[in-house]
Amino acid sequence: MKNSIAERVADFLNRYPPFNMISSKDLLQIAKEVNIIYLEKGDTVYNQDDGFNHHFFIVRDGAINLHYTLNDADKNLNINDVGDVFGVRPLIAKENYKHTATANEESIVYGIPIDLFQSITYNNSQVSKYLVTAFATNAYDPYTTEENSKVFGDYLPNTANDVANFQTADYTKNPVTCNTKTSLRDAAIKMSTLKIGCIIVVDDEKKPLGIITNSDIKNKIATGKFPIETEVTNIMSSPVFTGKKGLTIADAQLQMIKNGIGHLCITHDGTTNTKITGILTNHDILVALGNSPSVILKEIKRANRTKKLRTARLKANTLLKSYLEQNIPLSHIVKIMAQINDAISFKVVEIAVNRMPTPPPTSFAWLALGSQGRHEQLLFTDQDNALIFEDVTTDKYEDTKNYFLELSKRITERLHKIGFEYCEADMMASNPEWCKSASEWQTQFKNWILQPDEKAVLLSSIFFDYNYIYGNEYLVENLTETIFNTIDNTSQFFKFLGRDAIKSPSPLGFFKKFVVEQNGEQKDLFNIKNRALMPLIDSARLLVLINKIKGINNTAERYEKMAELEPENKALYNSCAYAFKALSKFKAKQGILHKNSGKFIALESLTKEEKLKLRRCFKPINEIQETLKYKFDL
Template sequence: MKNSIAESVANFLKDYKPFSFLSFEDLKSISKTIRVIHLEKNQKLFQINDTLHDVFYVMNSGVIHLSVISDAEETLLNKCYSGDVFGLRPFFAKNNYQMTAKTNEEAILYAIPIESFKPFVVQNTEVLHFLLESFAQNSNNSADKNNNKLISDSVQLSEFQNDFSFFQALTYNKKPLVVNYDQTIREVATLMADNLLDSVFVNNDNKLVGIVTDADFRGKVATGKQAIQSHIDKIMTHAVITVSENISLAEAQLVMLSHKVHHLCVTIDGTIYTDVKGVITQNDLVQAQANSPGVLIKEIKRSTNPSELKSTRNSLANIIQQAVTKNIPLQHIFNVSGEITLAIIRRAIEMSILELGSPPVPFAFLSIGSQGRKEQLLLTDHDNFLIFNDVDIQQVRGVKDYFNQLTKKVNEILEKVGFKHCEFGHNANNQNYSKSLTEWEKQYESWINTPGEFTNEHCSIFFDYEFVFGDQNLENSITETIFKAKNKALFFDYLGNDALKKPAPLNFFKKFNEEEDGQHKDKFNIKSKAINQLVDIARLLAIHHGLRGINNTFSRYKELAIKDTSNTEIYLNAADTFLLLSRYRTLEGLKNDNSGEYIDLEKISKSDKEKLKESLHVLKDLEEIVKDTFQLTQFS
């Protein structure tokens, strides 16, 4: 590419992330390797199962649609416009493309060779983190784009093509061998054999100068090129690649790939001038990938008893802890955790059916509450219900008896896995929540048409459901029943008042409303005094605005920001606040191995405490939206 063209491309790239993190000179250097591609309307750049390209892409002009095949139909995931970056799969995965990129109009794009861009990724953590976050994203909503958002080339999380293991912290040997440069080859070989290690680092005057691996012994000593009495520096490799502590799998993988090495030296600050703290090998990367969500899903499908499912759930807990620590976007963690949790429940149902025999009629098993919203990161209770096809009156008893046995076995398995029994009895083993489709339709109509009269105070969680197993048409029928109801004024009145009656997080003096007595005295209940109200208001407004199939609180607020543009800023703040509160709760729960509801504010830094307090102000704004939107009278 001529210098003038390269400079023109560099000028274009500098306004978009991650290129804006690089110097203009670096961009000019990269631009010299870039190919300009012209595509006609409806032309495909790549499609599902195509072999990965050796480049990734940046849109210059035009529009490209990214789509996947879902339920035998092409589903649009996103649209790429000027400045958008896509096609990042070759950076992070080895399998073929998992989506199709096709022009919607004539387009010009830049193809950036991955090999020429990798050094800039390795050297610049901002570029790396931006690419990692992009690969983790999975937005199905094209309206959720902004100018500097990269387009995920990952498919739906249920297929786990955007492998979460790339964000895991690594476990590695933290007691590596370090020898002096003037020790003999024989001495070092003996040390390596005694410690069952395949590598050793070499120091000279407390400075890291080299590495020796078993490959060096095979190639330089076993062949007779060097005598075993020689000093170890005669066979060492001088270029030692160093990295800092707490490196992620993705970072380690990229560094190994770019430098074509199989060992990384971990030092305090990632340079050769500080103490050696460990060694990372390719085998460590393989071991880390063995705990990826995709592998866990396969393990779940192979499980034959509750203890195996429990082991998988424990592995998920480790992934969650690592992901939260690494500041992976919480919404992504919710999605991954939700998919694995649903897979565990699904397997529990399959195991129960294998024991009982085939069900007498089609049915659907649905999770509700936090599981239904895919917001359950901690091992709390399990809430669910079951719908079965309508049957003749003479068959009802036998059908109900089968499903009572089925749900009992499922719940027993889930409780052995570690999920607690719901204190309100909101699970399918309760005969009130295992009913025919007609009974369920009447139940939902009752909740909507006569709230308060025949409505228990926890019915609202039944409007947060996620299909788990069986005939999805039954779930669709329930959704249709909810949204076809003509007059929901009383129902909105009931839900609105219920949301506004939640205990306030802050008192009159703008201090946290902490528990006044009991075992949690002086702690803040972040669930009942903050998160619950965000969840309730999101549910109320989602039903009001007809948002079908969107159960997650964060996603509901993001969609409301598009639907109700007069309150966009409030909804976006609410979405961020929900993630912030959920993060505090998750950290508390992981630390204390509990539900994380009660936060010890004394153990939170002053700045975090102020951030938490500031975020809660959005609740007042949401309350005003509820009051302005609905006539809250009867249940006040």
């Protein structure tokens, strides 16, 4: 007799990792032992510091809030939706829980028996890698979860440049060696002839005793500390650091960073007690990763042509795709992509300045606006930028402005060639309205703020998200001071910004149906940018302006800051931050899938679970808009 309940549980589990990596027969066996847990809002699955459970969990319906206490303050970690796995710590490390799991609403949770799961997946490396990676980065959510080192710590290597990569390191076999009696002269000649950067000193049994690199020769021979005829044992670095065949890139990176080295000797058993079989260098790791952030940033820094910058930016897109597929936390992705985008912009301005017929007549600053200004630009989007130049005398003004307009034209042309489309509304520094002197920009902002209308609100809201890229940073700081000083003299401007933030109603219409475009090329498509992301962006901008919060442009970070300032609204602001990250990641995935910006989505292409996740993100939009209506009497 068939177990219909177990089959339904298995069908559900099979939609989500890591269960979709398990055979149907084994999955049904797990499903038969699943513990089905029904929770009311506020019910707890487990508490921080509780002893570990014999189950880990997946959300079947509803949502589970993960939070923890640190220094007597309750901090939100994540909200887990349908298909999200949580409580995995007992599966990886037999330790007490580091956070509390509470039902955010009426929910159903499946408890997966750990002993049975482990026995079935014992030899399944795909499942193991998924769970260990997810545990290390706290990234079980298909759209977004946030890493928090205070909760999970460094279980796996996680450098500032990249997330642990589990592919096997490809090393150089049969490395060049010499014996202990070899003179440094002979070793150096051998290195030069073979064009290699290191040589391994071995004993009679080919066990590695030390290593000599170009750096050793430079620091110990060229400086006169040792004569060129000295034996290699006098200047070699010893003992060597070793690894064995099958070493992963993650482990190799960790060893190199921890010990401050650039070479690992590969031996039969991974120790200095057996014969050397290979050498792994830091360069080998960078080549294997290919498109790591550090490599891309080095390429950008060295680039002297637009074509090379475009190649680097395309590599960044490949990197983005890889990160999204690995479910890396969005905060990590955003920071890396922002650094790459800003580095490209800086280099484009630098190249353009150097190729102008004459140097700039006065100092200036280049600003990124819009999504790049907020450090939220993941995919190629259109340009939004501006230029501020230092005030000059009246007789020099026209020539100065013409110079910077020509410079801006060259910059925007190069950005266009790299892949950043021209702004349809011409909100670029090549437009005279977006290329002004410092005093002109200050006057412009005073007019926008003190005499607001719909156009002023549109233009100023784009500009409020600016990010300094190149030039005289003082000009930007001075403009910021002018803006916040002017805001003190008006309340009307905030009402205009508030109306702008609530102009787009909830993305769901009657009967909980998605509000789609009614005509044009995008008819029947869902505009995730205008209907979901922009209301959150506009609301966050208004809140930080009225609270005079400087230096935080990112939308999610703005909400997180507001949660600190207004504890009574903490839950709302945290849910807005979470929703924005989830929507941003979803948009990026759609853009990569369809090779476009991801702005317009064909709803029929989404699964039921994907639509459910989107709907869950819409609730905070409605709540923050209602809060603004009350706060600003709209």
